[in-house]
Amino acid sequence: MTRRPLLAAIAVAATLATCATPASAATDAAHRLATWGPSMTIGGPNFANQTIRMVVHSSIAGTSPRITLSNLRGTTPLAVGAVDVAVQSGVATAVAGSHHTVTFSRSRTLTIAAGAEAVSDPIPMSVGAGQNLLVSVFLPKATSSATWHSDAFDTTFLSLPGDHSRDDGDGNYIAARTSWFYLSDVDLVPSVARSTVVAFGDSITDGYNTPTGAYQRWPDDLARRLAAAGTPRGVVDAGLGGNRVLTDVPNIWQGISALKRFGHDALGQAGVSTVILLEGINDLHAGVNTAGGPLTAADLIGGYQQLIAQAHRAGVRIIGGTIMPDNEPTDREAMRQAVNDWVRTGGAFDGVVDFDRAMADPANPHSLNPAYDSGDHLHPNATGMQAMANAVDLSLIR
Known part of the structure; x- marks a missing residue:
């Protein structure tokens, strides 16, 4: 695609010449x-x-x-x-x-x-x-x-x-x-790779708090893992700081909702076969649904179901990532756990990456592991980003 x-x-x-697209160009685009x-x-x-x-x-x-x-x-x-x-x-x-x-x-x-x-x-x-x-x-x-x-x-x-x-x-x-x-x-004509995987998410996927120019976001680490395993894939980082699943963010540079941008930013990528979805923490922080009312776990799950439907209509696999811990207050923590339980057991996704369990503090599963914490208790450091990439079962990626 x-x-x-x-x-x-x-x-x-005005000087641009108009010409038909050669058949060879169409074939090139398909690959x-x-x-x-x-x-x-x-x-x-x-x-x-x-x-x-x-x-x-x-x-x-x-x-x-x-x-x-x-x-x-x-x-x-x-x-x-x-x-x-x-x-x-x-x-x-x-x-x-x-x-x-x-x-x-x-x-x-x-x-x-x-x-x-x-x-x-x-x-x-x-x-x-x-x-x-x-x-x-x-x-x-x-x-x-x-x-x-x-x-x-x-x-x-x-x-x-x-x-x-x-x-x-x-x-x-x-x-x-x-x-x-x-x-x-x-995009390009690949030498070996057979498809593209899109990492779709918010600031965690975007690489917030990672070093500039070091390429230590978890999608970067995932691309290196895939190459080392002899199964290289194009990896596109479609993370966007502050982004939410259900609602647009008032700070316009943090973007329209995942529901609105998913078709373009994920499904519109050349050769996409798999999407790994990790979004929802900012919805929990905002606490509002699409109607402007209080957010419930069912609201967020409904948003995931819409994204799953979009992906499946396009013939693309979608892997669900559980929402990672960040010292949520009791009410939001209960909602996060309910959503994560559905991601793990609901059977709607084509696979699951349990980022929550991979990144949680063993002594306090409601908090980010200190070894992976960049300092704000939400965004992973470089070690944590690698741990996130390591949590992905490569067999899930087609």
């Missing part, structure tokens, strides 16, 4: 896998006459990568003046001679309509598993609030004015951020 190529919804630069793909929200900063250089950490090896630029949450058209992909040497420095100009329907420039995304032409290069690419996007005109992923736990570089997309060195990149802007997906 390939993420929807919304080029039909894009207002492309692609997503290797990277953060969930995007509204609320990012504005840019003007500036190049953004972002790091992509590929989960699998392959060839002919394509990138997706997203104006999905934007309110005005997005003018793109140039896009380049190169191999990262270090920080914002590219390996000399590794640059590739990226085109969209054979054009180097494009304008993406508000609410749309653009999928590039295949880029003639090879990508290694665990390799870092630099994707540089030149925005020649003033933008409105960016479509972005706020908490990247990776470094993005902002340039001096002008097009610096093909710079080898980092001298013109004068500022750093820890967010991704407009770049929402990379």
Whole structure:
């Protein structure tokens, strides 16, 4: 399954040639896998006459990568003046001679309509598993609030004015951020991997409190486990800090509900065969259901059932993760236990990862194991992230 190529919804630069999609391109798309793909929200900063250089950490090896630029949450058209992909040497420095100009329907420039995304032409290069690419996007005109992923736990570089997309060195990149802007997906033709698994969740899956640029989120660790076991899979981290299953979050950069974004962020990924779902802790914290009333265990279970139905209609397996402990008050703890019991025994999911039992303090199962605690009693440290990845039975992933 390939993420929807919304080029039909894009207002492309006037010089763009219109052409039919060759049969070979359609065949190529059918065999692609997503290797990277953060969930995007509204609320990012504005840019003007500036190049953004972002790091992509590929989960699998392959060839002919394509990138997706997203104006999905934007309110005005997005003018793109140039896009380049190169191999990262270090920080914002590219390996000399590794640059590739990226085109969209054979054009180097494009304008993406508000609410749309653009999928590039295949880029003639090879990508290694665990390799870092630099994707540089030149925005020649003033933008409105960016479509972005706020908490990247990776470094993005902002340039001096002008097009610096093909710079080898980092001298013109004068500022750093820890967010991704407009770049929402990379897929490729895999060398060995057969499918993609999407880790779908909130800040725990997003990697909150993990070191910047270390790739120690549990989905990163899972990708390495799969490769070491001789069963590599594309692994997409669709975690979003603060996200809830049932309701939108007032802080707009934390996104619309899982029920609303699941089709795009999980099921829309190229080659997805399995989704691992770990969400619900923020619903417990918010304590509200879709009608604005008090949350019950049945409400949250009903949300899971809707996500399961969406996945099964798309022919995708969905694995349920139990909600991890975080020193909940008595009423919320009782609800968490009820929901987790249903995940374990209800038989609705295609499999279960018992994150709760894997991460709990043996001396106090209502709290996170201190050895796995990043310090806030909710988000795991690097050791805890590895323990989460280790809790996944690899045979559940197709």
